[in-house]
Amino acid sequence: MAQFKRRLNLNVGINPGGYMQDAWKYRTGNHHDVADPEYYLRLARLARKGVFDAVFVSDMPLLRLGENSRPFQVIDPLILATAITSQVPDIGFFATVSSTFNSPFNLARRAQSIDIMSGGRLAINIVSNFVPEVAANFGKDPLPPRDIRYPRAIEFVDVLKELWASWDPRREGVVPEDQFWDSTVAHTIDHEGEYFHVRGPLNVPRGPQGHPVIAQAGTSEGGIDLAARHGEILYTNVLSRQAGHALGKKVRDRAASFGRDPSGIRIVPGLVPIIAESREEALRKHELFSGLGSEDGLIARFIQTHGIDPHGFDPDAILKAEDFVPSPDRIQALGFTLGLVELLTHEKLTAREVVRRAEGNHRLVLGTPEEIADQIIDLWADGSVDGYTVQPPRAPDDIAEFVEKVIPVLQDRGVYRRAYEEGETLRDRLGLPYPG
Amino acid sequence: MAQFKRRLNLNVGINPGGYMQDAWKYRTGNHHDVADPEYYLRLARLARKGVFDAVFVSDMPLLRLGENSRPFQVIDPLILATAITSQVPDIGFFATVSSTFNSPFNLARRAQSIDIMSGGRLAINIVSNFVPEVAANFGKDPLPPRDIRYPRAIEFVDVLKELWASWDPRREGVVPEDQFWDSTVAHTIDHEGEYFHVRGPLNVPRGPQGHPVIAQAGTSEGGIDLAARHGEILYTNVLSRQAGHALGKKVRDRAASFGRDPSGIRIVPGLVPIIAESREEALRKHELFSGLGSEDGLIARFIQTHGIDPHGFDPDAILKAEDFVPSPDRIQALGFTLGLVELLTHEKLTAREVVRRAEGNHRLVLGTPEEIADQIIDLWADGSVDGYTVQPPRAPDDIAEFVEKVIPVLQDRGVYRRAYEEGETLRDRLGLPYPG
Numbered sequence: 001m002a003q004f005k006r007r008l009n010l011n012v013g014i015n016p017g018g019y020m021q022d023a024w025k026y027r028t029g030n031h032h033d034v035a036d037p038e039y040y041l042r043l044a045r046l047a048r049k050g051v052f053d054a055v056f057v058s059d060m061p062l063l064r065l066g067e068n069s070r071p072f073q074v075i076d077p078l079i080l081a082t083a084i085t086s087q088v089p090d091i092g093f094f095a096t097v098s099s100t101f102n103s104p105f106n107l108a109r110r111a112q113s114i115d116i117m118s119g120g121r122l123a124i125n126i127v128s129n130f131v132p133e134v135a136a137n138f139g140k141d142p143l144p145p146r147d148i149r150y151p152r153a154i155e156f157v158d159v160l161k162e163l164w165a166s167w168d169p170r171r172e173g174v175v176p177e178d179q180f181w182d183s184t185v186a187h188t189i190d191h192e193g194e195y196f197h198v199r200g201p202l203n204v205p206r207g208p209q210g211h212p213v214i215a216q217a218g219t220s221e222g223g224i225d226l227a228a229r230h231g232e233i234l235y236t237n238v239l240s241r242q243a244g245h246a247l248g249k250k251v252r253d254r255a256a257s258f259g260r261d262p263s264g265i266r267i268v269p270g271l272v273p274i275i276a277e278s279r280e281e282a283l284r285k286h287e288l289f290s291g292l293g294s295e296d297g298l299i300a301r302f303i304q305t306h307g308i309d310p311h312g313f314d315p316d317a318i319l320k321a322e323d324f325v326p327s328p329d330r331i332q333a334l335g336f337t338l339g340l341v342e343l344l345t346h347e348k349l350t351a352r353e354v355v356r357r358a359e360g361n362h363r364l365v366l367g368t369p370e371e372i373a374d375q376i377i378d379l380w381a382d383g384s385v386d387g388y389t390v391q392p393p394r395a396p397d398d399i400a401e402f403v404e405k406v407i408p409v410l411q412d413r414g415v416y417r418r419a420y421e422e423g424e425t426l427r428d429r430l431g432l433p434y435p436g
Numbered sequence: 437m438a439q440f441k442r443r444l445n446l447n448v449g450i451n452p453g454g455y456m457q458d459a460w461k462y463r464t465g466n467h468h469d470v471a472d473p474e475y476y477l478r479l480a481r482l483a484r485k486g487v488f489d490a491v492f493v494s495d496m497p498l499l500r501l502g503e504n505s506r507p508f509q510v511i512d513p514l515i516l517a518t519a520i521t522s523q524v525p526d527i528g529f530f531a532t533v534s535s536t537f538n539s540p541f542n543l544a545r546r547a548q549s550i551d552i553m554s555g556g557r558l559a560i561n562i563v564s565n566f567v568p569e570v571a572a573n574f575g576k577d578p579l580p581p582r583d584i585r586y587p588r589a590i591e592f593v594d595v596l597k598e599l600w601a602s603w604d605p606r607r608e609g610v611v612p613e614d615q616f617w618d619s620t621v622a623h624t625i626d627h628e629g630e631y632f633h634v635r636g637p638l639n640v641p642r643g644p645q646g647h648p649v650i651a652q653a654g655t656s657e658g659g660i661d662l663a664a665r666h667g668e669i670l671y672t673n674v675l676s677r678q679a680g681h682a683l684g685k686k687v688r689d690r691a692a693s694f695g696r697d698p699s700g701i702r703i704v705p706g707l708v709p710i711i712a713e714s715r716e717e718a719l720r721k722h723e724l725f726s727g728l729g730s731e732d733g734l735i736a737r738f739i740q741t742h743g744i745d746p747h748g749f750d751p752d753a754i755l756k757a758e759d760f761v762p763s764p765d766r767i768q769a770l771g772f773t774l775g776l777v778e779l780l781t782h783e784k785l786t787a788r789e790v791v792r793r794a795e796g797n798h799r800l801v802l803g804t805p806e807e808i809a810d811q812i813i814d815l816w817a818d819g820s821v822d823g824y825t826v827q828p829p830r831a832p833d834d835i836a837e838f839v840e841k842v843i844p845v846l847q848d849r850g851v852y853r854r855a856y857e858e859g860e861t862l863r864d865r866l867g868l869p870y871p872g
Binding site: 017024025031032034035037060061062063065066067068069070071073074075076078079080082083086087101102103105106109110113114116117119133136137138139140167169175178179180181183184186187188196197198199200201202203204205207 | 453460461467468470471473496497498499501502503504505506507509510511512514515516518519522523537538539541542545546549550552553555569572573574575576603605611614615616617619620622623624632633634635636637638639640641643
């Protein structure tokens with residue numbers, strides 16, 4: 001009897017050097033890797049060996065200087081997407097792009113061009129930058145105010161979609177012999193909105209995926225609106241089963257209220273795996289890779305991050321969710337702190353426990369390859385999440401280790417494919433519908 | 437005795453379908469080629485077979501509709517540059533980019549990323565758009581006024597160069613053991629100019645070429661300023677020996693007056709070759725490919741283009757240069773008409789002769805492969821030009837024919853290499869200096 005088989009979606013982040021602050025001290029390679037084409041190709045080939053859906057590249061158009069700084073985003077994600085998909089078969093690519101510092105016409109064109117050149121393997125992760133220093137690289141003006149950030153991002157993606165649909169060769173009729181093409185397949189969009197005026201049509205036709213897959217990261221109310229309108233892959237921080245369920249329900253309900261079919265939404269949050277021979281060893285690696293050296297160090301960072309008075313703080317007392325509700329005017333991305341609030345709402349946890357549940361705001365899993373695999377399957381199996389965007393603490397080492405040790409366990413447990421088999425495009429691989 | 441050997445620089449334009457209006461009727465392939473990755477790769481492989489320095493991609497972020505329209509620029513040039521250099525060895529890539537509709541930070545980053553991923557094979561051809569419909573794809577505002585077009589473009593490239601020099605790993609000292617890198621190799625640029633405010637540094641380091649080669653196309657006074665400040669390759673319309681000499685002298689003198697070493701400037705204008713078994717056959721092809729059908733048709737187009745009163749016009753009378761001096765407020769790019777004025781200043785020509793000297797404002801050469809080769813060598817040998825950017829009437833057919841028939845003649849005459857031999861980067865190939 002044929003049975004519907006849910007896919008476990010796995011992406012892997014390929015930031016230069018790895019995800020965790022001090023993990024570079026324990027990695028293979030040196031800092032020149034950040035601008036070495038071979039390094040990125042090697043990571044993508046490892047990802048393909050692991051039969052990942054895609055590699056995921058975060059972005060921030062900014063170089064921080066000074067002590068303990070580290071170039072974290074270097075090669076432009078759109079360029080890296082093109083270079084990698086040109087040279088590595090099968091693998092998809094999530095490129096993070098700013099809706100604040102790109103024009104919709106240029107971005108629509110570049111993204112659709114990549115989708116065509118790659119045979120339909122591009123996803124774009126739409127972000128609206130929240131770091132004031134970024135704005136200084138783009139002119140005199142400060143960042144747009146927070147309250148228009150998401151409405152503007154939503155209209156930005158509206159325009160992208162209008163442009164992507166503005167030249168559709170499938171509409172082609174008989175081309176008269178003296179004409180190069182049937183130009184009625186294209187039309188102006190004449191978008192005149194609150195934030196954007198764009199005439200169109202786009203000078204790139206519909207691509208193999210209709211348009212690139214759209215990913216989105218924020219979980220503030222504005223972020224949920226963007227996800228519900230346009231998001232297909234939600235790269236968020238989900239720290240617990242309940243949080244995954246709650247987020248999925250919230251976004252899908254809101255999508256339905258907008259008249260969108262919610263079945264085209266996948267929750268694929270970040271996951272930081274620390275793989276070791278034993279859980280104890282994984283805990284020690286966590287302390288090393290974070291640069292904090294001990295569990296006390298992890299707790300001290302937690303205290304500092306959340307502005308807690310350290311005097312008399314008890315790391316073994318149950319934390320209260322309401323103590324962590326973010327003030328709406330804070331600069332940091334809201335979604336990150338909301339993940340912690342959500343976690344504390346559903347589980348009774350101490351600071352000592354919480355510091356082992358998240359790293360860089362994403363879900364942390366520690367242990368042997370089998371324990372890591374179990375934790376991945378756990379939230380996936382009951383539908384709390386649709387998969388994960390793995391953020392390896394060190395690159396290339398922890399990508400290689402994940403591929404060699406964790407992927408085979410997932411395959412042996414029957415939840416993960418052994419080869420690419422779902423079709424040619426990233427949409428096929430993710431089981432996402434094609435735009436009409 | 438060793439002798440300095442001047443290089444004949446040859447690029448080839450790879451617009452979809454070819455350069456001439458009606459030539460597509462006589463080409464191999466169909467209109468779906470405009471978005472077919474294999475088509476572009478095939479052209480680039482042909483160019484490599486012809487040992488060209490680079491392929492050249494013009495651009496206009498605009499899709500015209502209606503009768504006799506034709507998508508002329510489709511895949512975004514930066515994306516195409518990445519895809520092609522990722523898959524075809526050796527060949528360089530000239531990507532046309534707008535200084536009006538890109539932010540300097542994003543463009544500096546994307547271009548330097550391509551230069552790194554391609555091992556130093558990128559040139560960017562900086563244009564400031566002059567077609568009002570383009571502006572409507574980028575907002576409510578019209579094009580910037582003509583008089584600020586070039587000052588703004590010059591400052592745009594100033595910022596690019598500051599950003600490209602803002603992170604230079606060659607400055608690296610000893611990296612302390614507890615630091616990922618030596619962040620003193622990078623510095624903010626704090627550019628506060630007339631048109632741009634950019635803090636920097638760029639989050640991409642110096643690439644294999646220092647920075648991408650900078651090409652420039654305009655020959656108006658503003659265009660000459662831009663060329664003299666920043667241009668390394670001048671892709672202009674040079675229709676005669678005297679015009680080539682005059683342009684070269686003008687740009688190099690002005691560069692010297694700005695304190696720049698003029699030896700790093702190459703004049704590599706457009707060239708439209710129509711190759712046939714005989715000159716007569718080439719004339720007929722010219723009439724066919726232009727869609728005008730006859731010499732009378734070519735003359736009628738000339739009359740119309742220049743707003744001449746056709747009544748009593750004598751196509752065999754000598755034309756006067758002063759009749760073609762453009763009015764400064766015309767919309768069309770000034771440089772194109774200036775080429776004609778220059779030609780008529782130095783040579784006594786009739787309309788019947790002039791229509792065979794230029795096509796799409798670039799130098800037209802007609803005849804057998806030997807005759808084409810002779811005309812290429814002619815202006816190159818005495819230094820009027822440094823080479824040509826070949827614009828094949830039809831693609832792929834005329835690229836293939838040029839490679840098969842004209843290139844071997846140039847090689848046999850000893851003016852053109854038989855294999856890539858000058859180093860790895862486009863700068864090496866063009867004999868251009870590296871930025872300090």
